């Protein structure tokens with residue numbers, strides 16, 4: 354197709370139109386994306402959580418099932434469970450934390466690099482669950498860790514863990530998003 358003057362004028366006009374409003378979506382249509390480094394980094398983090406290989410009790414079985422072929426965790430980019438906390442950016446607390454184990458869980462968390470995230474998986478991790486009144490169990494992981502997402506259930510099914518991971522993705526992409534418990538406390 355021959356390029357004539359009127360086509361060039363039309364392209365130039367479209368380009369000027371896009372820049373006049375500085376509207377990101379319009380700019381994107383013209384292959385120009387305006388963003389911040391932090392947003393780009395968060396986009397990468399939100400699509401590639403590396404959970405620590407870490408289990409506590411029966412909820413761990415559901416966590417392991419989530420990583421199996423049936424639930425295909427890798428489609429979200431989260432399948433790389435790391436054997437070393439130094440390579441992980443997410444710790445899933447899948448069960449009750451006993452007072453005896455608490456310092457070790459804390460140590461695993463502190464060995465992870467920033468930024469790092471915490472998911473409380475199951476009623477035990479949220480509040481102690483059926484062991485809440487026990488002398489031996491911490492009444493909720495958020496009493497010593499900054500929990501980002503709470504997943505209720507005893508145990509939560511793999512679909513619930515997937516949903517929790519996607520909620521964490523939302524939170525990383527938009528730091529204004531708060532977890533359900535935080536929202537309830539604020540209201």
Ligand code: SF4
Nearest residue numbers: 411412475477507508
């Ligand atoms: S919430 Fe239920 S399934 Fe999960 S660790 Fe506690 S008792 Fe086990």
